[in-house]
Amino acid sequence: MHSKSHLRVRMLCEGALMVALAQILSYIKLMELPNGGSLTPAMFPILFFAVRWGLAPGLLTGFVFGLLQLIFDGAYAWGWQSMLLDYLVAFTPLGLAGLFRGKNWGIFAGTVVGCLGRFIIHYISGVTIYKILVPTEFMQWTFTSPAAYSIVYNGSYMLPNTLIALLIAALLYKPLQKYLLGADLK
Numbered sequence: 349m350h351s352k353s354h355l356r357v358r359m360l361c362e363g364a365l366m367v368a369l370a371q372i373l374s375y376i377k378l379m380e381l382p383n384g385g386s387l388t389p390a391m392f393p394i395l396f397f398a399v400r401w402g403l404a405p406g407l408l409t410g411f412v413f414g415l416l417q418l419i420f421d422g423a424y425a426w427g428w429q430s431m432l433l434d435y436l437v438a439f440t441p442l443g444l445a446g447l448f449r450g451k452n453w454g455i456f457a458g459t460v461v462g463c464l465g466r467f468i469i470h471y472i473s474g475v476t477i478y479k480i481l482v483p484t485e486f487m488q489w490t491f492t493s494p495a496a497y498s499i500v501y502n503g504s505y506m507l508p509n510t511l512i513a514l515l516i517a518a519l520l521y522k523p524l525q526k527y528l529l530g531a532d533l534k
Contacts, residue, residue, distance in 0.1 A: 350533065355533060358533075359401050359405055362397060362400070362401070363397055363401070363405060363408070363409045363412075366393040366394060366396065366397040366409060367393070367394070367409055367412050367413050367416065369393040370390045370391070370392075370393040370394050370413050371390070371413065371416050371417075371420065373388055373389045373390040373392070373393065374388050374390035374417065374421060375388075376388055376389060376390075378512075379505070379508075381501070381504065381505055384434065385470075385501070385502065385504070385505035385506075386505060387505055387508050387509055387512065388509070388512075389512055389513070389516060390413075391442055391459075391462070391463065391466075391509060391512075391513045392459075392512075392513045392516045392517065394406070394409055394410050394413050394439070394442045394443070394445075394462075395442055395445045395455065395458055395459050395462050395463075395513055395517075396455065396517075396524075396528070397409050398410070398442065398443045398444070398445035398446035398449075398458060398462065399445050399446060399448055399449055399454050399455045399458045399528055400449070400527060400528060400530055401446065401449065401530075402446040402449040403443060403444070403446035403447055403449070404443075404446070405443070405446065406442070406443030406444070406445055406446030406462075407440050407441075407443030407444070407446070408443065409442075409443060410439045410440040410441065410442035410443040410462075411436060411439065411440045411443075413439050413442070414435045414436050414437070414438060414439025414440060415435070415436060417435050417439060418431055418435035418436065429473075429476075429477050430473060430477045433469055433470075433472065433473040433476075433477065434469075434470060434473050437469050438466050438469040438470050438473070439466065441462060441465025441466050441468070441469060442462040442463070442465070442466055443462065444458070444461045444462045444465045445458025445459060445461060445462040446458070447461060448461070449530065450529055450530055451529075452529070454528065454529075455517045455521065455528050456514060456517055456518075459510065459513045459514050459517055460510065460514075463506060463509065463510040463513065464510075466506065467502055467503070467506040467510075470498075470502040470506065471498045471499060471502055473498075474494065474497065474498025474499075474501060474502055475494045475495055475498045
């Protein structure tokens with residue numbers, strides 16, 4: 349049995365490692381959109397950590413990752429509001445995956461919920477901040493509705509990113525199952 353302080357130190361160390369891994373993976377860009385957003389495997393370590401340690405540690409780890417993305421990934425923003433929403437707030441909901449801590453297949457449900465939370469924040473940003481771009485063209489379509497533009501634009505990278513995270517989870521589920529369920533922490 350591990351002491352409470354031992355588990356806390358372990359959680360902090362694992363959180364730091366997962367944020368570092370996510371940051372490194374964020375540089376593997378399979379596609380990058382002109383107004384921000386890209387396809388990367390970067391979300392998986394944050395989702396993994398959240399499912400392993402729970403909601404509060406997961407939310408904090410998502411926030412820290414968003415802060416690093418803002419600092420190191422050449423933030424694409426239209427002012428401080430965009431920086432706040434698209435980085436600090438948007439990456440935090442990845443920690444919602446922690447709602448499925450200790451649940452069989454929790455990584456899959458957690459991935460969907462965490463990524464949906466991130467998508468919703470990007471959608472809100474698109475409707476409220478990036479509406480200045482409307483009418484605009486994207487993928488040979490012209491949009492006059494900020495809501496439609498935000499759904500299509502943010503969905504064009506968030507849906508594939510969610511699928512990438514689910515694929516990684518499927519590939520690693522069996523070998524990492526005891527860690528996903530926190531069996532090594534008891």
